[in-house]
Amino acid sequence: xxxxxxxxxxxxxxxxxxxxxxxxxxxxxxxxxxxxxxxxxxxxxxxxxxxxxxxxxxxxxxxxxxxxxxxxxxxxxxxxxxxxxxxxxxxxxxxxxxxxxxxxxxxxxxxxxxxxxxxxxxxxxxxxxxxxxxxxxxxxxxxxxxxxxxxxxxxxxxxxxxxxxxxxxxxxxxxxxxxxxxxxxxxxxxxxxxxxxxxxxxxxxxxxxxxxxxxxxxxxxxxxxxxxxxxxxxxxxxxxxxxxxx
Numbered sequence: 001x002x003x004x005x006x007x008x009x010x011x012x013x014x015x016x017x018x019x020x021x022x023x024x025x026x027x028x029x030x031x032x033x034x035x036x037x038x039x040x041x042x043x044x045x046x047x048x049x050x051x052x053x054x055x056x057x058x059x060x061x062x063x064x065x066x067x068x069x070x071x072x073x074x075x076x077x078x079x080x081x082x083x084x085x086x087x088x089x090x091x092x093x094x095x096x097x098x099x100x101x102x103x104x105x106x107x108x109x110x111x112x113x114x115x116x117x118x119x120x121x122x123x124x125x126x127x128x129x130x131x132x133x134x135x136x137x138x139x140x141x142x143x144x145x146x147x148x149x150x151x152x153x154x155x156x157x158x159x160x161x162x163x164x165x166x167x168x169x170x171x172x173x174x175x176x177x178x179x180x181x182x183x184x185x186x187x188x189x190x191x192x193x194x195x196x197x198x199x200x201x202x203x204x205x206x207x208x209x210x211x212x213x214x215x216x217x218x219x220x221x222x223x224x225x226x227x228x229x230x231x232x233x234x235x236x237x238x239x240x241x242x243x244x245x246x
Contacts, residue, residue, distance in 0.1 A: 033203035036067050036113050037100035045093045047119055048085040058120045060147070061086040064189070064198050065094060065115060069108040071101040077189060077197050079114065079233070080150035087149075090117050104207065112200045151189070152232040157225045161190050161234065167219035169212045171242055182206055184213045184240045192231035194222040213240045 051059070059082035066075040076094060081087040102111035118125045154160070184206075188199040199217045201210045217238060224231040 032103075032105060034103040036102045036111055039098040039100070042097040043093050044123065045086075045089040045117060045119070047121060047123075048083075048089055051083055051085055052121070056083065058118075059083050059086050060119065061090045061117045062150075063087070063090050063094065063115050063117070064112060066110065066112045066198060067099045067101055068110045069101050071099045071108070073097065073099065074110070075198065077191070078149070079189075080147045082146050082148060084149065086117065086119055090115075104203070112198055150233075152225070152227050152234050154234070157227050157232065157234060158229065159226075161194065161222040161225040161236070163220060163222055164194065165219065165221040167216045169216040169240055169242075171212060180206060180208055181242050182209060184209045184242065185237055186213050186217045186240070187235070187237045188217060190222050190225055190234050190236055192224055192233060194224040196220050196222075209240075209242050212242075213238075216240075 061081040062079040064077045064079055065073060068074045073094060076091060078087045078091070101108040103109065182205075184201055186199050186201055189197040191197050196217055196219075199214045201214060225234045226232060
């Protein structure tokens with residue numbers, strides 16, 4: 001948006017340790033969201049031979065992926081696994097996959113999904129979940145001891161990760177004047193280096209507000225969260241209140 005005037009905004013800060021849409025000021029009356037679709041011909045990961053030789057017969061790996069509006073894989077993040085070799089096998093095949101991008105009101109948009117790979121000697125089975133809530137709310141078994149690597153819950157970390165760098169969303173005067181207001185919750189991961197990974201919002205968020213909030217959060221940095229003194233992966237959220245400044 002050329003020559004836009006930027007307004008100050010209110011924020012509701014909430015760190016509790018989605019979907020990124022193209023900018024648009026006019027909100028559609030009825031907007032339908034279609035998830036990312038996986039090509040049925042995509043190669044499936046194979047059961048790692050070293051694990052077979054060790055007598056392991058099944059396991060799981062969970063990976064979050066981002067797919068651009070062009071249908072290409074743009075990023076991935078391992079969220080959990082019972083054996084590291086399962087995760088490595090998944091990443092290897094994901095790089096070869098083809099996707100049909102998500103759509104918002106018929107237009108292709110970038111989006112994020114989480115994939116659960118269930119390994120057995122008879123083959124791997126995959127399930128895909130749209131990000132509507134935190135990972136541990138909808139993936140059974142994430143909290144038990146079978147996962148040797150996983151997202152840590154807030155009550156498992158030594159302290160909440162401290163923000164080292166914060167960038168405020170740039171809320172344009174034109175948007176405020178056209179009544180584009182509301183609250184947006186950005187959900188993201190903080191990795192072992194303190195970097196923000198996979199920021200996303202729910203599919204019912206206004207496109208302009210969603211992009212504005214996600215763009216800001218991508219620039220944030222944190223002190224790495226720790227568990228027993230060691231850096232860990234955590235899930236977090238941030239609520240932005242794009243309300244009238246008058």
